[in-house]
Amino acid sequence: MGTLSETILGAQAGSFSDKRIDKAFCHDGTGVQAKVIYDEMGAPGIANPKACYVIYDHIAPANTSQTADLHRELREFAIRSGMHFSDVGGGICHQYMAEGRVLPGEVVIGADSHSCTLGAFGAFATGVGASDMAGIWVSGETWLRVPESVAIHISGSLVKGVEYKDLALAYVTELGMDGATYQALEFLGDSVSSIPMEGRLTLSNMAVEAGAKTGLWYADTVTREYLARFGQSCTDQEVKPEATYSKEIHIGLDDIEPMLAVPHRVDTVKPVSALAGTRLDQVFIGTCTNGRYEDLSRAAAILDGKQVAVRTIVTPASRADYLKAEKSGVMGTLVEAGCVICPPGCGPCLGAHMGVLGEGEVGLSTANRNFKNRMGVGASYYLSSPSTAAASALTGEIADPREVV
């Protein structure tokens, strides 16, 4: 009884517990489905609408009138029921929730697999499907199995040109695509206090790529200072000495180099240097993994005053990230370098619109998964950090960012 999951859920690993949900969110994809199921359940209303969020990001703005019709139905329902509603352009659900809407110690459920992202705040945040979301709308609760935990001990500091995304790819490879199935990750070690919130969000985001339920950080000064920007306050969470872990891995940041997940598995990773020179048809910088202001800003620093050699799509994770990049001049730099800017949201990540790859094309993306056909039927794509993506955009070939930073 000592891991953060056990503390938040108030029960021993392995047991089942019915929990009241502090925050529940879905997007235009899972929300449409959840509403169909909710209607079938025949409930008199939403149990706790103030805890529920509907956030448009997946195919937003709508690509066809069929999508627009589905959007309209869910939009009307969300507003009528008194749920929080974020329309097209507000941002990706995980980033939108990360902007002061999730606090340490909360139980947060999202109808999207990357809901583990919000574990960065020391909240028990995990993903479910549409039926579970409908069940939460009906009851305000859900059942959870309290997970065992895997400790990831981080030491040292990153070398210039290397990012937390490279660390994320490294730990997913070390654990494997199912190395932490049913379990929670806890990020621990000497270096955690120096890892900024944007890095934590990237690292928690990829927890599900190792099968994990969530990726947890103990709330500390970084959490407090970040949340204070959104007018929120919180207290620190203590690591308990009695916590036990099913597995512990140790990663030294100094040893990490720029990495690429190669098609079509997230856990098959190679150093960028081994693939340098691979020809690319498209570079995509964005997503809930790496579409934050800091990501765009690192890419802009590399592209500043230069021209991209291949089509490069930039999609900010949220309106707030977009605005910050706009005001700081980052957006201007990216546009001048020849990038095309898409509205905040998932963009081409799920292969629906705004940058889908063609058959036989090769892409480089800062996203979190590169499953076959996901970003375009018959295409293949690599996953990397924004720095690697920007360095590669300059030559149109996979390139090592350490040579340009």
Next chain:
Amino acid sequence: MTLLAGTGPAVCIGEDIDTDLVIAGRYLRTKDRSVWAEHAFEDLDPTLAPRLRGCVLVAGKNMGCGSSREQAVMALREAGVLAVIAPSFARIFYRNCINVGLPVLECHDLVCKDAEMITYDCTTGTVNAGGRSYTCGPLSSRMQEILSAGGLVEYWKGRLSR
């Protein structure tokens, strides 16, 4: 209602089958479940979909990883899959199976042979195939309740009308 026990011929699929492979993203923009059933596993093996009715689907480890799309399990149920058996599941896929009333069993040593008859029982957590019996991971009583009601919709309908 879902039957928690049954028998059917095995259809074997591989390891780490992600939900994009179960139902591709390009078919998600509809509420018509028959579309998902028709295109199930299209990118993995287009000959699979017609063989799913009445089968017991046996997958390798980490079945259903990737996106949380519930359409993946709906596709399987709609296509007539009786139950899904694998050594391990991605957890959202596992939850989704229970929520749509598709029996799901975690069984470690089962060696799948296409078309071999498989008998399963979720109440006892056992699977029989090729004259051998296997013990599976248990389902909690809440899961069994939801499953036997036929999924979360029926479960809540039942509770709300009480």
